[in-house]
Amino acid sequence: MNHPASLDPDLLRVFVYIAEERSFTRAAQLVGRTQSAVSMQVQRLEAVLGQQLLHRGRGGSVELTRHGQFLLQRARDMLALNDDVWRTFHQPSVSGTVCIGTPDDYALRFLPDALMRFAQSHPNVEVEVVCAPSDELVPRLKAGTLDLTLLSDGYQPEQFPTTELWRGPLVWITSDRHTAHRIDPLPVALASSLCHWRKAAVAQLERSGRAYRVAYTSATQTGTLAPVLAGLAVGVSPSTMLPPGVRVLGPEDNVPSLPDFRVVMVKGRDARQPVTDVLGDYIAETFARETEKAGGMRTGLAA
Template structure:
């Protein structure tokens, strides 16, 4: 039977991958640089593959190293969750988190499941509201943590994930070909709405806002019914939607960033733990990213594949 992998070696490996440096990783794991180098030599011998390649002064992962990184993070995460499940002194309390429903369907299941397994004594309350509302809740002390759409001009949140923002229409209708484009948007202060309107006006495209709602479900319903075109982050795409591109007369939009906002409500240890879980979850998740030329789409395999490619304009979301 093959000997198991060493978790200490994997922890050091992750530190090197994150910092790009054996020296900085040595500082993080509190070892000498020579000890770190020895650990990595032993890990490469155990795996039987080269894990690093030099790029100037930076140590970059090889393709095999990238593969191992995904497994290493999962193994260390499971190790932490296992220890927490049997720790009588584990975190205990109540924490309040908010997120727009654009992100909730895709991201919350993984975040909540992982956090609850690691911290079974922490009660988690979730509020789904628009980013502007969540920012206000954070300021008033009504939330401990919020997953929001990051706005560079306003700051206040720490970016944890980048998402493409896409023009979307119904796969079964041609509403996007109308001379005056019917649109479905979030409220007037929605960042994506402002960006989309600016792009349409710059192109001289006539449009009319038919539906306004902070609910992602309402916007998706308007799109899927063939009543309007909208803009959504890649993570919010649903079966039956079509991604529009330049061939359809829609220029690419800037990516958006998802950010974390922390409240000033005490419970620092629990907030830090949940923030770490969120960052790790979003880092490991890959959103629906590529639809085969046939138009078919296997949501689960694409969602779990960290090497998933981005959606291409004209492709259709045929199923989860």
């Protein structure tokens, strides 16, 4: 029985870097090799697959071919599995307890995958998850009851180790079956008055002169989605965290633009180790993978 040739993870990794950076030069820097060596690796991968994967244009620009587009996400998935297996067998085993905080905005979207992979590698760790708004998580972090927490931008306390997980624009959202955005004054569903998303949305509405009224208020993002999905109001969301049943509003819908926004991960000063750092690595990787799938910018930069 003939078996297909194996794909070298090193070749796939170089291809993914080139595809993401749209640059052979930048990819070579990331893997610590010369540009000519990287070019040879791509040629080897194309020879194994029998198809051209990349077009090199004028000025060093790089575009994916149809086959390259097909390979990109599959290569990411294969590398993620490869890295998980490697880490499982080479990372020191950790045990104990770790407590992580998160707003509900991110819990369902990002934590399941991170917690699943973490549990597979470190089954003896007990993970406690605290879901609460960012303004309630910060006092717990300062009090030492959280080892690690995800926070919306603007809440992170000074002098705590912080990692940027995601950066992108906030957007207005409405039901994809209703037209609440055409009502005047505009009915909006927002979080509490302390929420930075709410402050940004209200400031832009007032700056633009668009008449509005706060029709629904909730302590959580999930709570603001109910009236949006029902067609009773418009809401605010990060651009890559859109729930099913909504669509993004644009300038043609007479809503003002919203500023960029970050999601950060903050570690407690006396966080239990090494379990906290290990779990934090899984969470950062999950954010990076999910935002890359959604076309977001690469993440994981120390802030």
